[in-house]
Amino acid sequence: MKSRILPLIATFVVFVLLYLVGFQRFDAFGTTKVLSNVLTDKAFLGITAVGMTFVILSGGIDLSVGSVIAFTGVFCATLIENSGWHPLVVFGLSLVIGACFGAAMGAVIYYFKIPPFIVTLSGQFLARGMAFVITTASVPVTHPFYNELGNLFIRFPDKGKLSFVAMLFLVVLLLGIVLAHFTRFGRNVYAIGGNDTAALLLGVPIRNTTIGIYMLSSLLATLGGIAYSLYTDSGYPLAATGVEMDAIAAVVIGGTLLTGGVGYVAGTFIGILIQGIIQTYITFDGTLNSWWAKIAIGFLLLLFIALQKFLTAGGVVWVRSLFRRFMPGTAKQPVPASGG
Amino acid sequence: MSEKIVKPVQEKKVTFNVWAWFAANKRALWTLAALILILLVNRLISPTFFTVRYQDGRLLGSIIEILNRGAAVMLLTTGMTLVIATKGIDLSVGAVIAICGAVSATLIADQPPAVAILFGLGAALLCGVWNGVLVAVFNIQPIVATLILMVVGRGIAQMITNGQIAIFNDPTLSFIGAGVVFGLPFPIFLSIGVLIVVWLFVRRTAVGLLIESVGANDRASFYAGINATMIKLMVYTISGLCAGIAGLILTGYIKGADANNAGLWTELDAILAVVIGGTSLNGGRFNLGLSMIGALIIQSLYTGILISGLPVEFNLVVKAIVILFILLLQSDSFRQIVLQPFRRKTA
Numbered sequence: 069m070k071s072r073i074l075p076l077i078a079t080f081v082v083f084v085l086l087y088l089v090g091f092q093r094f095d096a097f098g099t100t101k102v103l104s105n106v107l108t109d110k111a112f113l114g115i116t117a118v119g120m121t122f123v124i125l126s127g128g129i130d131l132s133v134g135s136v137i138a139f140t141g142v143f144c145a146t147l148i149e150n151s152g153w154h155p156l157v158v159f160g161l162s163l164v165i166g167a168c169f170g171a172a173m174g175a176v177i178y179y180f181k182i183p184p185f186i187v188t189l190s191g192q193f194l195a196r197g198m199a200f201v202i203t204t205a206s207v208p209v210t211h212p213f214y215n216e217l218g219n220l221f222i223r224f225p226d227k228g229k230l231s232f233v234a235m236l237f238l239v240v241l242l243l244g245i246v247l248a249h250f251t252r253f254g255r256n257v258y259a260i261g262g263n264d265t266a267a268l269l270l271g272v273p274i275r276n277t278t279i280g281i282y283m284l285s286s287l288l289a290t291l292g293g294i295a296y297s298l299y300t301d302s303g304y305p306l307a308a309t310g311v312e313m314d315a316i317a318a319v320v321i322g323g324t325l326l327t328g329g330v331g332y333v334a335g336t337f338i339g340i341l342i343q344g345i346i347q348t349y350i351t352f353d354g355t356l357n358s359w360w361a362k363i364a365i366g367f368l369l370l371l372f373i374a375l376q377k378f379l380t381a382g383g384v385v386w387v388r389s390l391f392r393r394f395m396p397g398t399a400k401q402p403v404p405a406s407g408g
Numbered sequence: 409m410s411e412k413i414v415k416p417v418q419e420k421k422v423t424f425n426v427w428a429w430f431a432a433n434k435r436a437l438w439t440l441a442a443l444i445l446i447l448l449v450n451r452l453i454s455p456t457f458f459t460v461r462y463q464d465g466r467l468l469g470s471i472i473e474i475l476n477r478g479a480a481v482m483l484l485t486t487g488m489t490l491v492i493a494t495k496g497i498d499l500s501v502g503a504v505i506a507i508c509g510a511v512s513a514t515l516i517a518d519q520p521p522a523v524a525i526l527f528g529l530g531a532a533l534l535c536g537v538w539n540g541v542l543v544a545v546f547n548i549q550p551i552v553a554t555l556i557l558m559v560v561g562r563g564i565a566q567m568i569t570n571g572q573i574a575i576f577n578d579p580t581l582s583f584i585g586a587g588v589v590f591g592l593p594f595p596i597f598l599s600i601g602v603l604i605v606v607w608l609f610v611r612r613t614a615v616g617l618l619i620e621s622v623g624a625n626d627r628a629s630f631y632a633g634i635n636a637t638m639i640k641l642m643v644y645t646i647s648g649l650c651a652g653i654a655g656l657i658l659t660g661y662i663k664g665a666d667a668n669n670a671g672l673w674t675e676l677d678a679i680l681a682v683v684i685g686g687t688s689l690n691g692g693r694f695n696l697g698l699s700m701i702g703a704l705i706i707q708s709l710y711t712g713i714l715i716s717g718l719p720v721e722f723n724l725v726v727k728a729i730v731i732l733f734i735l736l737l738q739s740d741s742f743r744q745i746v747l748q749p750f751r752r753k754t755a
Contacts, residue, residue, distance in 0.1 A: 129551070131676075176732075180739040183689045185497075185551075189676055190732045197724030204721055313559060326552050357571055359563035366560030373552055 074379055075323030075372065076335045082368070083338050086345045094352045100228030106344030107234035112137060112296035112308075114237045114340045117315040118244040119288030121336045124319050125248070126281050127261040127328025128184035132173065132191035133289035134311035136166060138304070139199040140293025145207035145303025155213045163290050169195065170286025174279035188282075192312070199305035206304040209297065217298055233295040240288065244333045257281060261328025317365055318343060321372050342368065435686040435738065439698050442684070442734050443705050450712040457715070467591045470711060478707030479595035480505075480654040480671070482700055484678035485685075486599075486606050487647030489699040492682050494623040494643050495691025496543060496550035500535065501651040501678060503561020505671030508532040508655030510565040512581060513574035513665035521580035528659075529652045535561070536648015537641070544640035558675070565667035575664040585660025595657045602653060606646065607696050616694075619643060623691025681706050684734055705734070 091097040107114075116133045123130045140162050147158045173191050177184050221229040248254040256277040259267040268274055297303055322339030324331025346364050350356045450470070451457045460469035484501050491498045512528030519527075535557060542553035576582075587594035610616035618639055621629045626636045654674070659665050685702035687694045709730055713723045736742045 176736075179745070180736060180742045182735055182739055185689065186680070186683055186735060189680065190728045190735070192676075193724045193728035193731070197722065197726075197728055200721035200723075201725060313555065316555065317559060320552065320555075326549050357566070359566040359571070362563030363560050363567075366556050366563065369552075369556050369559065373548055373556070374546070377546060377548060 072330055075376055076332055076338075078375055079321060079323050079335055079338045079342070079372065082371075083342050083345065086342060086349070090345060090349045090352070094349075096352070097348075099226050100224040101226065102228075102348055104224065104228040104230050104234060106341060106348060107237060108231045108299070109347070110340050110344045111231075111233040111237035112292040112299060113311060113314055113318070113343075114292075114337065115240045115295055116289045116292035116311060117318045117336050117340055118240055118333060119285035119292075120312075120315040121244070121319050121322070121324055121331065121333050122248065122257055122281050123184075123285045124316070124324050124326060125261045125328055125331050126257045126278070127264070128177070128278075128281065129188065129316070129326075130173075130282065130285045130289075131185065131188040131312050132169075132195055133285065133292070133315060134308045135192045135195035135199065136169065136286055136289040137293040137296050137308040137311055138306070139195045139202075140166065140290045141297045141300070141303035141307055142199045142202045142207065142305050143303070144294065144297045145209050146202055148209055148211050149207055155211055159294050162294065163287060166290025166293075167283050167287045170283040170289075171279050173286070174282030177282065178275050178278040184282075196305070202305070203303075204305060206302055208302045210301075214298060214301055218301075233299050236291070236295055240291065241333065241337055248333045253277065253280060258329055261330075263329070314343065317369055321365075321368055323372065323376070325376060436695070436698055438737055439684060439686055439701050439705075439734075442737070443701050443708065446705060446708050446712060446730070450708060450715070453712065453716045462591065465591065466588045466593075470715060472592065472596075474704065474707045474711050475596045476593040477711070478703055479593075479599040480657050481674060481677050481681060481707060482599040482703045483602055483650045483654040483657070484647075484674055485681040485699045485703040486603050486696065487643075487650030488675075488678040488682050489685070489687055489694050489696055490606070490610065490619060490643040491550070491647045492623075492679070492687050492689060493619050493691055493694035494640055495626070495689075496623075496640065496643070497554065497679065497689070498539060498644065498647045499551065499554040499675050500539060500557035500561055501647065501654075501675045502671040502673060503558050503565070504532050504535045504648055504651035505655035505658060505674065506562055506565035506665070506667050507535060507568070508652040509659035509665035509670050510568040510574060510667050512656060513576050513659055514568055516576045516578045516581055517574075521578055524578075524581065525584075525656060528656060529649065532648050532652025532655060533645060534648075535651075536645040539648065540641035540644030543644060544637045562667060565665075565670075569665055569667050571667075573664050573666045577663065581656070582660045582663050585657045585662070587660075595661075598653060598657065602650060603696065603700065606650075610696070615639075615642075620691075620693055623693070625692075677706055678703070680731060684731070684738075686738060706731075 087097065096102060116137065120130060120133065143162050143165070144155070144158050147153045147161075148155050169191070173187050176182060177187050217232045220232045222235070223229045248257070256267070256272045259270065259272045260274060260277055264274065293308075296308060300307070318339035319331070319336050320326060320339070321342055322331070322335030322337070324335060343365060347361055350358065350361055447457075454470070457470045460467050460472060462468075488498055488501065508528040508531055511531045512524040515524035515527055539554050539557060542548045542556070543550050546553075583594060584598070585595065589597055610619065618629070618634050621632070621634055622636045622639045626640075629639075630636045651671075655671065658670055681702035682694075682699050683689060683702070684705055685695060685699035687699060706727075709727055710723070713726055714720075718726070
């Protein structure tokens with residue numbers, strides 16, 4: 069149990085350290101403005117990553133979320149601007165489409181036993197393609213409702229303001245935590261991720277849960293797309309490329325094992341905050357190039373994966389086994405090179 | 409102290425019966441049928457699809473173009489097949505393409521071409537070894553281990569080119585991507601040459617068997633005396649090197665290295681090609697020839713959509729639908745479910 073919570077603690081420590089490094093160099097890091105801006109900037113990614121957490125907890129992966137975000141953005145923008153529909157109706161419709169899309173992917177994964185990696189990859193092509201079919205141009209949204217939502221925020225004493233999308237993100241996060249840790253569905257997800265054969269034998273409804281997981285992921289990606297549309301006031305079919313990788317990185321940095329079964333939704337939140345803090349630091353510094361963000365996130369990925377490996381493989385025993393492998397003469401006990 | 413090359417006890421005389429082979433490899437039949445179907449559809453769309461003409465010392469035609477533009481994906485597929493056969497996956501090949509291109513395009517400014525090419529390939533080799541060490545030695549899940557380089561790789565490539573598109577004007581490097589030998593584009597020779605070398609290496613020695621064994625059950629292979637660590641390290645290195653060669657082709661073709669977009673999403677094309685070719689993502693078996701057919705399917709699909717005059721917007725949708733269809737055809741459970749009503753009548 070201890071080793072389960074340790075990655076989460078480590079993530080939190082890294083977040084605090086990064087924040088302190090930033091605070092030490094730039095006084096502005098201490099204001100609520102920085103934190104609320106991070107929440108606003110990363111809201112769409114965060115909402116998506118909450119869904120991704122469930123998929124990864126179940127031992128699967130969803131590569132389609134970035135395209136779903138782009139599709140939603142374009143879908144909303146064209147229906148609102150060109151057809152004159154009310155945004156709320158369009159949001160509802162796109163959420164239904166997103167849920168159906170995810171459920172279809174889940175069904176293909178369950179019934180035809182095709183790996184999630186490949187199914188969601190096809191889904192990625194399909195959603196991105198549909199976005200292109202709708203329009204190849206960037207569509208700006210000028211509906212007054214968008215302005216109303218944009219003016220909806222909570223102001224902190226020191227000028228920081230929690231925008232609507234940031235609030236949406238926090239609400240989704242709380243619902244995600246409740247769903248993962250306090251409902252039957254959440255427990256089923258953990259069970260499938262831990263050992264799907266055992267889960268089946270214990271009577272976990274594999275079919276409904278699998279379909280539900282991918283439905284949830286696409287649904288939240290659609291919601292992320294709506295947040296992205298509100299955030300950018302437009303829809304663009306080339307938007308959000310590679311967001312799936314950012315989401316996966318946030319989940320992994322947040323301490324969730326990619327083999328499934330172990331992790332916390334709250335960890336994903338900290339993973340998102342870490343990405344946001346790194347980006348803010350690079351923006352504040354001004355001399356660092358944007359590619360340092362990629363390199364820093366990659367380095368953190370490596371760090372956390374190494375940490376997880378260290379903890380799950382029993383720490384010291386694992387390190388000793390590594391040494392044995394490099395000194396063939398001392399290998400009395402064969403060390404199996406077992407994969408996932 | 410890695411695997412010794414084991415000579416088969418009895419050298420079987422290879423008598424090749426095409427029909428017997430197909431009867432034994434129904435999956436191969438499905439894949440080949442898919443390729444032929446796509447080519448025929450292309451022929452229906454464009455009557456001149458199979459025409460090859462000779463002009464200005466080179467052969468021109470859609471078929472040649474498919475082979476030419478498909479060369480990079482074929483190279484990646486060659487490496488990816490071996491990686492997937494060990495139950496692994498290599499997400500980083502697109503980033504390796506960018507790194508290799510960036511290194512050679514930057515070095516070519518003040519170094520002889522041979523040095524630039526060797527350093528580019530060396531960087532790709534290093535990337536492959538890095539992936540291999542993470543997967544084989546540190547036992548990190550392949551999808552995560554290679555995700556790291558996928559994320560970092562483009563950052564590194566941007567660092568090398570200083571955030572710019574490195575343009576060059578060297579005839580040797582651009583020959584790799586756009587040269588013509590015996591009337592055919594040079595990339596075709598390169599990809600087929602690499603394929604033959606790799607095929608000889610894995611299928612004319614015991615290496616291929618060892619790879620399949622590690623993919624089927626690495627623990628059992630370890631106890632059977634196979635150095636699973638070495639095998640895994642080797643396949644990721646080969647994959648990195650293949651990606652490097654593909655990177656040289658793509659860089660030479662556009663006479664420049666674009667750290668952001670060179671080889672973007674090609675890893676997904678390569679993985680799809682391998683899966684369409686019938687190599688299971690669960691490892692344990694592979695077929696290089698069928699993977700190549702998979703790569704050709706993807707490329708012919710792409711070319712077909714281009715020449716059909718269909719708006720480019722439909723490209724991805726058609727690709728997704730066709731690929732899903734091929735995957736469903738290959739899925740045993742799908743065929744069972746679809747064929748169920750027919751079975752009942754006969755039984």
